[in-house]
Amino acid sequence: MEAIQPTPPTEELPRGTSPKLTRAAIEQIVASGKRLLVQGGMGIHASDGLSGKVAAAKSVHFVGVGTVSAVVKTEAMLRREIRRARAEAAGGYVGVNLMAAINRDDFARAARVSIEEGVSFIVQGAGISREILRWCKEGGVPFAGIVSSGRLAAMYEKWGADFLVAEGADAGGHIGDIDHPLPSLVEEVRAHSRLPVVAAGGVTAEDVGGFLAQGAAGVQLATRFIASKDGDTHAGFKEMHLGKTAEDVAIIISCVKGMKARAVRNAFTDALAAGQRFPPRSKAWFFGKEGYMGRKKACVECLAAELCKCRASNFQESFCITDALLKAAILGDKENGLFYTGQSITRIPEKDVAELKTVQELVDELDLELSRFVAIERERAESVIAAAI
Ligand SMILES: Cc1cc2nc3c(=O)[nH]c(=O)nc-3n(C[C@H](O)[C@H](O)[C@H](O)COP(=O)(O)O)c2cc1C
Known part of the structure; x- marks a missing residue:
């Protein structure tokens, strides 16, 4: 049987470079009043076709960030998915997720390809390799660590990471032995590190406001984007x-x-x-x-x-x-x-594939829910001030 290509052949897309999601860039985004909306990388091929759409999404409250999964992609597949996401992202942030537990040669190759392709960042999960931080530094690509404790957060900060993804117990795929509810994990990570923190694992539209109020620089969602009209999965x-x-x-x-x-x-x-x-x-x-x-x-x-x-x-x-x-x-x-x-x-409210929404529609929902949260918080603050006068 002939090999099935998970993405359309887009090798003809030019190699380019994406804006870098450095610590300073994130701090600037937060200072402007916006926050990051990160699509979590999903292997194997589960997030293909989503990354560029999230990075390109228009939003009142968020800057979209796409993450291409490098897991079990040949060099050609990885280059193709990065270039395709970048072409769709229209100048937006597109990074790469690399699991440290994969074959060491594949890990090194995927890191090299991602750096050559000028991605916005590399994020490492499922294990720790310190080498990747050195490669990122030499290649001018920001690095993010996925953390499940304050101790790990402090270590990554010391090693020179640009930002952290605090992944709680409700996340998808490999979850390790974490039993931390996400709000207390975000608090712990913020207490151990001054790096920008993205909250991940079980986040839905209704709780985004709570994490941002806690001081998170953004949220990461993965499962919600699976149930979308966009994306290549069957x-x-x-x-x-x-x-x-x-x-x-x-x-x-x-x-x-x-x-x-x-x-x-x-x-x-x-x-x-x-x-x-x-x-x-x-x-x-x-x-x-x-x-x-x-x-x-x-x-x-x-x-x-x-x-x-x-x-x-x-x-x-x-x-x-x-x-x-x-x-x-x-x-x-x-x-x-x-x-x-x-x-x-x-x-997930949809019950049938015919009801699935596009990534942009999902982002619109998140925007709406966050606007509601902001309005309620403002009202609450105003009533506290009024009561004090
Ligand atoms: C199908 C699937 C595959 C995943 N694969 C990876 C992966 O390869 N590497 C990784 O770091 N995280 C992986 N994750 C975790 C997500 O990137 C994300 O951080 C987490 O699922 C966020 O929680 P949420 O799915 O509740 O939004 C995966 C999650 C799902 C649902």
Whole structure:
């Protein structure tokens, strides 16, 4: 079968450079009265097609920021997605999300490509590599760290990061062992660091105002953008996010370091919970005969060797994450795919794919909700002053 390309062929788009999301740039945005609205990077291919749209969104209160996921993208795929997002972003901010737990060679290559492509920032999650900060500094690209504690925030500040994403317990995908509700995490991170902080994990339109009032420089949303008319994921992937309740959310043990991860409950997550294993299968249907970066075996060694429970057990335990995530995002296979999601899935109002909104419409909703919050706060402040006079 011929390889399926996740994005349209846009190699002909010129290499360019995006404005840099430095600490100073963020401080200037905040001083102007606006805040960041960041689209969280989602691997594998789950955020493709969204980044440029969020970066280009027009907003009263926010500056949109798109994040391209570098996970399991060939060099050509990554360049194409960055250039496509930049072309759509019309001068807006487009960064790259890099998971530190991936194959070390792929990690270094993705960082090099992102720096060569002049992205607005690189954000690192799922593990820590200090090297990336040096590469970013040498390449003139701002760096952001995803943090789940004040200690980590202070460390990243010392290492020269430009901003932080404080990711709380309700986030989607890998969540580690964090049990911090997001408001107290934001408070802790702000107490340990003076870097701008973006609040992430379970944020919906109604609670954006609260996080900004806490002093966050912005918010990061991922799950909400999945349920959008925009974005390349299969309609089945989007459909899996509609009409869900808390019972439809499962916490699985991922093959990535045995971390906890949040996903939509389905036959696959039930089978994992029952102890079934899912060794890797051929990925030629997706990557073509040449394989992923020339790796043609069923296991494309997507993760650092010691961090993959499946590979470390000689495929006797756990599951192949690339197979499972590709089945979800590319094929929309509701039984066999792994559909990472955030807890905010339960607050998505649309019930049918026909009702899905564009990214711009979702941003308009966030704007409206924040305007309401600002008006209520103003009224409250005025009544306090009136009572004091
Ligand atoms: C499908 C999916 C895939 C994700 N993949 C990644 C990833 O590859 N790297 C990462 O740092 N975070 C990843 N995340 C986390 C998001 O970037 C984001 O920070 C978090 O989900 C925000 O919470 P929300 O989804 O409730 O808005 C993923 C989230 C989802 C839902």
